[in-house]
Amino acid sequence: MDGIINVLKPPGMSSHQVVSYFRRLLGIKKIGHGGTLDPGASGVLPILVGRATRLSNFLMDYDKTYVAELTLGLSTTTQDASGDTTSMHTDFSISPRDLADTLASFQGSIWQTPPMASAIRVGGKRLYELERQGISVPREPRQVQIYSINIMAIWHEQETMGFGTRVLLRVVCSKGTYVRTLCHDIGEKLGVGAHMSFLTRVSSGPFHSSSAYTLEEAAALAERGSYEFLLPMDSGLPGWVKVKVHPAVEERIKNGNYVLPEHLIDVPSTLTVGDDVALLDVEGSLLALAEIKKTDQLICQPFRVFMR
Secondary structure (H helix, E strand, O other): OOEEEEEEEOOOOOHHHHHHHHHHHHOOOOEEEOOOOOOOOEEEEEEEEHHHHHHHHHHHOOOEEEEEEEEEOEEEOOOEOOOOEEEEOOOOOEOHHHHHHHHHHOOEEEEEOOOOOOOOEEOOEEHHHHHHOOOOOOOOOEEEEEEEEEEEEEEOOOOOEOOOOEEEEEEEEOOOOOHHHHHHHHHHHHOOOEEEEEEEEEEEOOEEHHHOEOHHHHHHHHHOOOOOOEEOHHHHOOOOEEEEEOHHHHHHHHOOOOEOHHHEEOOOOOOOOOOEEEEEOOOOOEEEEEEEEEOOOEEEEEEEEOOO
16 A cells, blocks of 8 residues: 555644544554644645655645734743743734734745654754753754745734734744744744644645544544555646656666666657656656756666655
């Protein structure tokens, strides 16, 4: 069994726990995920089954879309609602224009310092493991991209915003972005403090919440012997040129040997040196990922093979 499941992770479960859930449900050990989602957050979590686990690096590279709630006036140790309060500002007044201008300043390329409540490894240990021991260590800032950050709603009773005002944001960003840190840094720039009080991931690359399966839906289908929730492996490669190959050269691909352009069929576009392509068999199953190179002639060289 190989493929990708677009899962709607519930809040309260870690990404690892969701992986364990599907290992039990499908009776398969070789299962992973395509990008960690915080235990307190909900939303899209691609689950990789069987040979699809070898696609994890590619899925993690995709841009993400989040809906987050930012609460003004209160900062926490974890930068979200689960942490202890570190500072509180109760007497301030911010106009929607001030907030909009501040949000605009975070668009583009920014630097973030990963929070201690993150899965980054330092000295062989996860930062969140050190945090639980009361240990804080220096972290190197990382550059990320905020493609857009938009206000979806503001919950406040006055014309201006004060303590406890909640702002719903839609954030489109690059991999490695910590939305909780974004909320914290917005509060710092406003001078009033803030934390992330809610988070859901709407999309991760080609996978969207509108077509995701809950754990209960996947379990109900599996109990009936239906695995319609299992998408083909190439569904995780939407931007790749996909070409089918002649059955006679499948053994060469299996052994990692190059094939010639004339062995490719159903080529959707002209191939040039440097192109990455997904090689499929005549039935459309993913065989390998390859690159178009040139020696004395054009060749298609596999660099990641999925064939058994």
